[in-house]
Amino acid sequence: AIFSLLWTVRSDVLPIFFPPKMTGLWNVAVARFDVQGEENISRAQANLMSDVFYGSFKDEMDELSKETGISIEVLNPEATGVIKGKSAYERAAKAGAKASKLNAHIVIYGTVTRQGQIIKFLPEFYLDQSNLYEVEELVGQHTLGDPITIQSAGQENLNQLNLNRELGRRSKVLALVTKGLNLYLGQAYDDALELFKEANQDKYWKNSTGREVLYLFAGNAASKSSLQDEAEEAYRSAIEIDDGYGRGYVGLGHVYFQ
Known part of the structure; x- marks a missing residue:
């Protein structure tokens, strides 16, 4: 028992x-x-x-x-x-x-x-x-x-x-980020970029604080799609939010070396 x-x-x-x-x-x-x-x-x-x-x-x-x-x-x-x-x-x-x-x-x-x-x-x-x-x-x-x-x-x-x-x-x-990452992993970079942009809409956010990760993901997707100007803009936006955001500088450096 x-x-x-x-x-x-x-x-x-x-x-x-x-x-x-x-x-x-x-x-x-x-x-x-x-x-x-x-x-x-x-x-x-x-x-x-x-x-x-x-x-x-x-x-x-x-x-x-x-x-x-x-x-x-x-x-x-x-x-x-x-x-x-x-x-x-x-x-x-x-x-x-x-x-x-x-x-x-x-x-x-x-x-x-x-x-x-x-x-x-x-x-x-x-x-x-x-x-x-x-x-x-x-x-x-x-x-x-x-x-x-x-x-x-x-x-x-x-x-x-x-x-x-x-x-x-x-x-x-x-959820939008997760969907975007799933597409990114499948090399559907254009579609992933659109989802990262959608996740970054103002209706979901009260201010810009903390949105640097979305600009990072968008920048990476844009870079993979050979949209280097858009990628540069996204990385710069990430750095403007947090000037100590190392990943943003890495992405920006990658754009410059393309």
Whole structure:
């Protein structure tokens, strides 16, 4: 009886703590968001945010799978777990290890902090080099935009409408980026460029902060399509947003040597 009970518990636990490797042609793992800062929100609130983000993102990926016939697998936050780290570098290292373990092309994660009744979510994603060896110029850690600000209704309550709207916008952007990366990997650079441009529309963004990654991806796609003037403009736009953005300078240098 004791053995039977242990086996029952173990069968329930294993899929969560030891998820099988993903088998789709395009695999994305969405992690639980890491809670940081002195005014911590509850784990339940952070889990709610990651679940809302996952639901919106998965709907977009299911639509893409139907449109293209490509097998796209999206692993949920409970199975993926939390990507923790005090710095972006530390989180990126753990996201890379998670990607290799799960056979994921992309791992989506982020940090959640509280300042009074304002909750901020900073989305990040990691492109795994072992699964994307043909697009080395894009692999590694990326931050997608400035922190998403959500007004909470109290210490334990989130404004659900605001939560759905704000996370939905950013998940839409990330879905467009993922679609673009899929096309980029298939060398459909013109189509990828259009999706990166669509993701960079003002309707998804309150300001320019954090949009340098979209200009980088657009610049790379334009360069691959031999649109060097457009590529140069995109890289310059990335550098204007963040003058310390090394990838933008690398892209600009590549244009000059064409």
